[in-house]
Amino acid sequence: MPAPDLNLLITLDALLAEGSVVGAAKRLRLSPSAMSRALTRLRETTGDPLLVRAGRGLAPTPRALALRGRVHDLVLEVEAVLRPDERLDLAGLVRTFTLRASDGFVESFGPGLLARVGREAPGVRLNFMQKPDKDSSPLRDGRVDLETGVIEESLGPEVRTQALFRDRLVGVVRDAHPLSTGKLTAARYADAQHVIVSRNGLESGAVDLPFLPSAPGRNVGAIVSGFSAALTLARESDLVATVPDRHTATLRQGMFSFTLPLPALEFTVSMLWHPRMDADAAHRWLRGCVREVLREQGAPSRNSAASQ
Template sequence: MNELDLNLLVALDALLTEGSVVGAAGRLNLSPSAMSRTLSRLRAATGDPLLVRAGRGLVATPRALELREPVKHLVEDARVALRPAEALDLTKLETTFTLRTSDGFVQNFGPALLERLAADAPGVRVDFAQKQPDSSEGLRDGAVDLEIGVVHSATGPEVRTQALFRDRFIGVVRQGHALTRSEITAATYAAQNHVLGPRDSADRSPIDDALAALGLERRIGTIVIGFASALALVRGTDLVAAVPERHTDAMRDGLSSFPLPFAVPQITVSLLWHPRLDADPAQAWLRSCVREVCSRRKGDFG
């Protein structure tokens, strides 16, 4: 079977509309001889003469008359499909975006983000989905529009990323904890009973690496699924948590926070999305709103 040349549809539409080779050639900026060759190809493809001589002009065959409207609609639909996207009218936008991120981001930035989106597009809804370490599947299959978090080694190579802000780890204990009553050193910190928050199973914690460089190892009393759970345990126990400062700001009210007594690399919180959403106007607007909300506090990338 010969490969279909969809350009023939455009030529056929011009021929059936103009009713002449010369008119169709002018319509498509072709020479009459080139249009004549195209008509020959159309006749071979359809098995019908399509246009036949009648005096000095051409008249359409019954088959050509049958094809006239369907071909016109096909060509028009193709033009619409290939037309550049119209300007996005946010006031009429009605859709649901799924953002995959941590509870800490939702608590610290969620209210401001929802307010920002609603100001431009009241018909937009946002669903916050739970983070899933070591997986870019949601971005690939379209279940997730945008992810907010740390780029890990397991992040898919095709995934687009853009830094939002840097964050640093700090220590957190309940008020009145023994660590609040004396100088905190790396040794006294490591000797405490610690609650370990979420981390990428493929990556070693930077806190453990920093302690190991000093010949120290912290004692892990329990492991939880998120920083919110870690801080909840800290409130009612003598456990010590290490959490990202900006990411947990709204969750640390009533707790005592302190700089870690050793150097730990900062982490970078980023936007992650699939490249198929690069040019989508609604998705681009969503990303711009997230960047705007995150840049309202110091420490962002600008």
């Protein structure tokens, strides 16, 4: 059996990304006729038409859709292998990194990270992206360079992870809220009106549920999509917010925070990236910046049952 022509992978990646022979030809700096001949070879090799006429354009077949992600990853891996291992010139580095994280993470650690990056590599820009779900496909397809969060079982096995810090849930209310005085019991906590954070807008999708005892029985008065919004509502009302301690230290300034009066679980916050970025010197530098900024800022004190 003849060895496969690996150049066809690059051609197929361009065709599936562009959905057009002309567009793929421009991307690879080939003539449309050369790209058309390459598509013919791909069809013969795979035994599938891959792209078929649909109106004025081309539509991918089911086989093409199934191959698109795998082919793209293979091409990126090959590019990483063949990229020269040059010394990193931080002063001259011009690059944009996209980081996907919760609003609490950005509020607490974003300023320090920006300051560190600005000192070492002034040509680097950080693009912070909201994290509406746990889908790891943005890491795989290159839309996101680095992500932070709690690792779940549904995470794809190809994603690299590294633990950053341990965190816990705390309750937060406005200053002078009834829960800020007197003995705080599980019953008082549950009976108060709560604002919960849920990515799908449902009480059953509250992000803190995996770390709380089953059926905490809270009286839910509002549902929001992020910690910042939850704390804003709690600051201006009698709502109680339950949020990660270290993630929200900056957001909670001037409010009353308390240890939950029920057995909540601690959790580990990690950073995640695609393995194709392992050998990328600039990406390794960025990961080091994240680790060091978090270490420098340290963890909040946990010596008291309640702190303001």
